[in-house]
Amino acid sequence: MSAFYVVSVKHTQREQPYITFWRPDNKGYAWPLSWAGQYSEAEVAADLEYYHNGYDSFAIPCALMDSLAVPPALGTIDNNAGPVVMNTKLNWKFLIEFAKPGVLAKPNPQYKGARRHKEST
Template sequence: MSACYIVSVKWTRRDSPYITFWRPDDCGYAWPLSWAGRYAEDDVLANKDYYHNGVSTIAVPCMLVDNLGVPPVKGTVDGDAGPVVLNNRTNWNCILEFALPDPLDKPQPQYKGARKAMGKEAGK
């Protein structure tokens, strides 16, 4: 089984320049992949409601996400740590296509130009 990054759908806002990832051991959030946790796929699938629920989290193989990484814009991350993944339609489409199968709910990521959540979806 492969290692996965946990993408935070919940904490990647429309105005975020980069996609947000969980840090190791469920301890916070980060933009740089160098600060992100690598979670065992077996653990992710055993705790799908937490790590891969679609509403707040999506699990994606690290190999895929690593290929999306770019250096951050100077001054946007402490110490200019990177790589980071730009928060845009292209990267989200790739993440959604290659995420682990069957999240519990349909992910609705936010990025500049994405549809705004309406009704009960907006309150999640």
């Protein structure tokens, strides 16, 4: 059975150096994969609108995400915990392409150089 990290599109901002992930048991957010939760395929499938909607979040296999991981820049995370995934256009493209099938909407992530989102009025 596959394990997934849940990527937080909503909580990753353009000025942040790293992509944000959900912590275990839906309890907060983290940059280091060592602090991120690993969710089962059954958990993700049971509530796609929560875990895999594309607007706020989506699931990506842990093995694929781990392949993008790098050590953090010293001093950017408590105790230099890592690894992390850089918040770049190339990494987002990879994440979106290899996300768990069935995402409900195409993610629109923020990263340095991305088009700014229009604020709703």
